[in-house]
Amino acid sequence: MTTYCVPGSISEALEILGRYDGDALIIAGGTDVLPDIRKGKRSPRCLVDITHIPGLDQITVAREYVEVGAAVTFSALAQHPYLQSHVQALVDAAAAVGSADIQNAATWAGNLVQALPAADGAVVALALEAQVLVHDKDGMRGLPVARLFAGPGRSFVDPTRQIITAVRFRIPERPWGTGWRRIGRRDSLVLPILNCATVLELAGGHIIRAAIALGPVAPTPFRATAAEEFLIGQPPGDEAFAEAARLVQRESNPRSSRARASREYRLAALPALVLDALTLASRRAQEKLELQRRERTG
Amino acid sequence: MPISFTVNHRPATTAADPAVPLLRVLREELGLTGTKQGCDEEGECGACTVLLDGQPVRACLTAVGKVAGRTVLTVEGLGGADHLDSVQEAFIAAGAVQCGYCTPGMLMAAKALLDREPNPSEIDILDALDGHLCRCTGYASIIRAVKLAAAPPPTIPSGADRRADSVDKVTGRARYVEDIPMPAMLYAAVLRSPHPHARLLTLTTDRAAQMPGVVRVFTAADIPGINGFPSYSQEEPVLTPVGQTVRMIGAPVALLVAQTPQAAAAALKNIEANYEVLPHTYEVDEALDTGAYPIAGTKNILTTFQVRHGDIDSAMGSAAEVVAARYETAYLAHGAIEREAVLGYLDDESRITVIGGNHEPHNQQGYIADVLGLQREQVRVIQPPTGGSFGSRQDPWPFVAVGLMVYHLRQPVRLVYTRRESFDAAPKRHPYKTDIRIGATRDGRLTAIQENILANTGAYDSGGQFIPNFAVTASGGPYRWQAVDATATTVYTNGCKAGQFRGFGTSQAVFATECALDELVQRLRMDPLEFRLQNRLLQGERSFLGYPVADSLGFEQALEALRPHYDAYSAEAKAFNEESDGSMRRAVGLAGMWYRFGKSGTLRVEAYAELARDGGLVIYCSAPDYGQGTNTSMNQIAAAALGVPRENVTLVNADSARVPDSGIQGASRATFFVGGAVSLAAENLKNAILGVAAEMLDVAPDQLQLTGAGVTATGDPTRLVTLVEIAREFDRIGKSRRLAGVFDLSDRFPAGMRPEYLPLFVTGAQVAQVQVDLRTGEARVVRVAAAHDVGRVVNRTDARGQVEGAIVMGLGAALMEEYLPGETTGFRNYYLPTIKAIPQMDIVLVEVPSIFSPLGVKGLGEAPLLPATPAIINGISRAIGVRLRTIPATPERVLAAILGKP
Structure with a gap:
């Protein structure tokens, strides 16, 4: 018989984890935990449900950052007005996870701990240069999502000893936009053949920061740094994006999967995917730019 | 510590492990079987969606510990039969309920949407229902239903088309096999081959039989009659005996029965089976190679069929354009949302009684009797509400397996495949490789068709022996050909056995022909619609088969x-x-x-219509309803023939002990054949009732009218006898209250003069x-x-x-x-x-x-x-x-x- 604990605070949750010494497991939505238990991948003596800890179900939009509590579901992300108008890639990625009723339970933080190479939540988190706030017996620290993934399905956060309490990402000062594009064998309830999240920051008619994240083109969610570096200083547009897409293709190293697609296909389709996601991000950044300009003149 | 929560506005408590999915507690402990399971508790289908504090969640992915103190709404809490929720009403009215297995999940998702957004856009509806799999409806009627629920018209549609069983299906009352409670129920699990091709060397069951909760393990040695069902599938054993070969992953080797499904699954690992692994192939080309390892049949061939007429060389030679290409189709799964599920027990006459979705109760009855060495009358097969078939439920295997276990144990036994097992071991659609050559003249007249179809029947026959005829026939299309040379062959491989699947062997062949035609049309620079009109077969002309079509x-x-x-x-x-x-x-x-359509077999189909002692009008026929709606169409046909409202007609359908054998239900024949018999039976009963009533009222029969309650004289409703009175009169004068209707085409197509299948x-x-x-x-x-x-x-x-x-x-x-x-x-x-x-x-x-x-x-x-x-x-x-x-x-x-x- 499993013990089911519903702690009221992070310290209480940590205390329970400590008491079980590796035999307790954090559960948020549980949409991954339950199948893992059924298949014998995990056999916790205690489930520690963190969704009732005050504050963890909050999305905080501060001046410089957005913080998403660990109990925030993908549905809540997808329906958040600020995110809908400013961080569309996150909204689109959240709406791509499983299906609506899975999004009602599953959380962004949980998706990150699962660390699948194509996890929609992980790819968008990487592009947003998000960090997770990790609590354990030694205290609290911020861990960049880029350093979270240990390998396919393995993260450096151990949910039997550590708790991710929030995912946080910076809001750029300058006009910025995000893009999301996904290819799958169908529209929902399916892991992607490819997914891509982009962030562009503009100033003076040029790109001053670019982030391009993809899955599954490497053992863990992947940042296309060569393409990002190329974009800096370039004027946004088809020409620059097409070249960036070619560079992404060169630095990606996808695998073949019989149920989804071959390496060759992934490489061939990748430029269009990146191009689309960059175009979206650029259009949204330009819209913000336009808005700022109008605000200033108006 | 027990977990307390609210279900459907009532308190509930469970002592279950909090890590157990809510789905199991709802179904197994609380008896709320309206919530369905379609996958292996992995959130893959959406059939189990319930509302948790008003939000749709998948009950299979929700730990029951999570619902403590919260509110759960299942389909049973939506609205009962006498006070349906508007969303339930709308699903019925829009025809959104077919097999009904996805329905509860769909309803709950739709309900949450409408509560949140009373005027949803089309996109809102798609977002809300996305990820709920439905295999019957193509989703369109479900979308219409949600729109209807959001904006109901002043008058709800007349309901003339309402499904007979839809109220049960939208309220969760319909009892599918997995929902039927039975005292002292036992649960079966199947040991299956992990190898695509291997010889079974040894099989040791002792250790498994000693495991806690295990009742018994069965092997081929426990089969009292024939180890197989050869009239359906040549050389397919019920259980593979030691010394023989398993020819596919999932081939059944042993059956294990235990007191709980969990105990059965756990004990299965303790059956020790040793194999000699043999070379295998999934590809027909490889199986046909000279020197290919023998799998079954002669040189791995099951059957061949050919149609040939006209001078193929000259006809092809006269073509200005010829398309020659190979077309390939994939192995397909039926994807019915209800998994393979069969339940057996002894009925009150001690018959081995097996309940499960199937296409022909009387045939299944025969297969079971043969395996058990019994007379047919000692076996009974009943069709329950069924969560889709598309041909998948024609497989006799789960029926004979359950029959065998009940025969030995004399206790109820239920067998439910896991979704994984369904993919591994239930029949699939035959993949085809079709080499096709077709020609046309410059002005777009088709000349010749030449083709060779290789159909992959997988490891076992499973009806594949009939595939070549269906494949070749379908490939011709409703077109005029000068010459035909078409052959199809079913080939054994070590893939999953292929069997019946909607359109049995025809869709793959039509794919090749219609795509090749389009290639030809493009080369001729013609219009595809005009081209088909121009080449269409006319009534009375020699068809692709070499003779005219009949209908x-x-x-x-x-x-x-x-x-x-x-x-x-x-x-x-x-x-x-x-x-x-x-x-x-x-x-x-x-x-x-x-x-x-229509298949062949018997051209004489019978149905009965009865005036029951209580005045009810009852139809007896065998047209199993697995979601396609035969319960409704038979009811409508009977009511129309009797001239009474639908609700006055009761249907007894597809119970081998109570209804006549209407033959195999396939090839879209139910409405044509069984519907014909039902209509005639109902007409006969109507005439008999009017005849008796005429005597009773002293009015000529053509001056009488049958209503749902009785018979009245036209123009004088005060002259009336009730159906109860008429039934009593039937008994008094010794006239049978049950009349047969026989739909018989054998006169129109005399034996010896007709082809194997009616054209x-x-x-x-x-x-x-x-x-x-x-x-x-x-x-x-x-x-x-x-x-x-x-x-x-x-x-x-x-x-x-x-x-x-x-x-x-x-x-x-x-x-x-x-x-x-x-x-x-x-x-x-x-x-x-x-x-x-x-x-x-x-x-x-x-x-x-x-x-x-x-x-x-x-x-x-x-x-x-x-x-x-x-x-x-x-x-x-x-x-x-x-x-x-x-x-x-x-x-x-x-x-x-x-x-x-x-």
Whole structure:
């Protein structure tokens, strides 16, 4: 018989984890935990449900950052007005996870701990240069999502000893936009053949920061740094994006999967995917730019 | 500590492990079996969705510990039969309930949407229902239902088409096999081969039999009669004996029965089976190679069939254009949302009684009797509400396996496949490799068709012996050919056994022919619709088979009905392409088909109509309803013949102990054959009732009227006898209250003069507008119009639902579905279309009455599947300017074609 604990605070949750010494497991939505238990991948003596800890179900939009509590579901992300108008890639990625009723339970933080190479939540988190706030017996620290993934399905956060309490990402000062594009064998309830999240920051008619994240083109969610570096200083547009897409293709190293697609296909389709996601991000950044300009003149 | 929560407005408590899914507690502890399980508790299907504090969640992914102190709403809490919620009403009225297995999950998701957003947009509806798999409806009627619930018209539709069993299905009251409670129930699990091909060397069951909760383990040695069902499947054992070969992953080796499903599953690992692994292949070409390792049959061949007439060389020689190509289709799974589930027990007459979704209770009864060495009368088979079939439930295996266990244990036993088992071991659709050559003259007259079809029957026959005839026949189409040379062969491999699947062997053949025709049309620079009109077979002409077809042909009417849609879709695609930056391209594809309906076997089908002692009007027939709606159509046909309201007619359907044998239910024959018999039986009963009433009232029978309650004199309603009084009078004068109706075509087609199968054909055609991303190969189907000759419509809502469901099933085959033996494990890697994949659909039902049916009806259920896939593929091929000849047309295959890769 499993013990089911519903702690009221992070310290209480940590205390329970400590008491079980590796035999307790954090559960948020549980949409991954339950199948893992059924298949014998995990056999916790205690489930520690963190969704009732005050504050963890909050999305905080501060001046410089957005913080998403660990109990925030993908549905809540997808329906958040600020995110809908400013961080569309996150909204689109959240709406791509499983299906609506899975999004009602599953959380962004949980998706990150699962660390699948194509996890929609992980790819968008990487592009947003998000960090997770990790609590354990030694205290609290911020861990960049880029350093979270240990390998396919393995993260450096151990949910039997550590708790991710929030995912946080910076809001750029300058006009910025995000893009999301996904290819799958169908529209929902399916892991992607490819997914891509982009962030562009503009100033003076040029790109001053670019982030391009993809899955599954490497053992863990992947940042296309060569393409990002190329974009800096370039004027946004088809020409620059097409070249960036070619560079992404060169630095990606996808695998073949019989149920989804071959390496060759992934490489061939990748430029269009990146191009689309960059175009979206650029259009949204330009819209913000336009808005700022109008605000200033108006 | 017990977990307390609120379910359907009432308190509930469970002592279950909090890590157990809510689904199990609802179904097993609280008896709330309205919530369904379609996958292996992995959130892959959406059938178990319930509302948790008003939010839809998957009960299989929700730890019951999580619901402590919270509120759960299941389908049982939505509204009972006498006070249905508007969303339940709307599902019934819109025809959104077919098999009913996805219905509870759909209803709950729709309910939450409407509570949150009373006026949802189409996109809101798609978002809310996305990820809920439905295999019957093609989703269109479900979308209409949600719209109807949001904005109900002042008067709810008349309800003339209402499904007979839909109230049970929208309230969770319908008892499917997994929902039937029974005292002292035992649970079975199956030990299956992990190897695609191996010899079973030893099998030791002692250790497993000693495990806690285990009742008994069965092997081939426990079979008292025949170890197989050879009239259905040659050389397929019920359980493989030691020393013999297992020929596929999932081949059954032993049965284990325990007191709980968990104990059965756990003990299975303790059966020790040793194998000598043998070489295997999944490919027909390899199995046919000289020197190929023998799997079964003679040189791995099961059967062959050929049609040949005319001078093929001269006809092909006279063609100005010849298309020669190989077309390939994939292994497909039925994807019924209810898993294979069969329950057996001893009935009150001590008969071995087996309940499970099937197509022919009397045939299953015979297979079970043969395996058990019993007389047929000692066995009974009953059809329960069934969560979809599409042919999958014709497999006798789960029936004979459960029969065997009940025979030995004399106690109720239930066998439910896991979804994984369903993929490993239940029959699939035969993949085809078709080499086809067709020619036409410069002015577009078809000359010759030459083809060789290799059908992969997998490891076992499973009805594959009949495939070549169906494949070849379908491939000809409703066209005029000067010469034909067509052969099909079923080949054994070590893939999963292939069996019955909607359209049995025809859709794969039609795919090849209709795509090859489109290639030819393009080379001739002709219009695909005009080309088919020009080459259409006329009544009385020699058909592809070498002789004329028997029933009326409505192909011309179907093509003409399609024409406005074809023109509109083409114009829209053209406008789209002119606006497009070149990355997206649209095109329109067209395909036709003929489908031989009715099958053969007995041409004489019987049904009974009875005036019950209590005055009820009861019909007895065997037309199993697995979701397609025969309970409703038989009820409608009987009511129409009796001239009474539908609710006055009771139907007893598909119980081998109570109804006559109506033969195999396949090839879309139920409405035509059984419906014909039901109509005649009802008519006979009506005449008998009026005859008796005439004596009682002293009025001529033609001056009388039958109502649901009694008989009245026309123009004088005070002269009345009730049905109870009439029944009493029948008994008093010694007249039987049960009358037979016999629909018999054997006079029209005398034995010895008729071909093996009656040449009764339905025809139809579809156009699909598709959109392709030329950079990534992603294809979407934007619109499909379908025009099908159905003879005469019995139930317009259901007929439309059959066509829409078939189109979406054809779309799955065209774009995404492919079963890989040993690799496909569930709905997570077998891609059924989801709601966002469906096109806008325009359905036209063409009515060219059948010459033979007293009702004018023909067969419908399978035919609309046939043109859907080639219409879509022809559209994609035209959009990308390259011919696709292998399906599914995944983004990968489409992009490879665009880039010119092989």
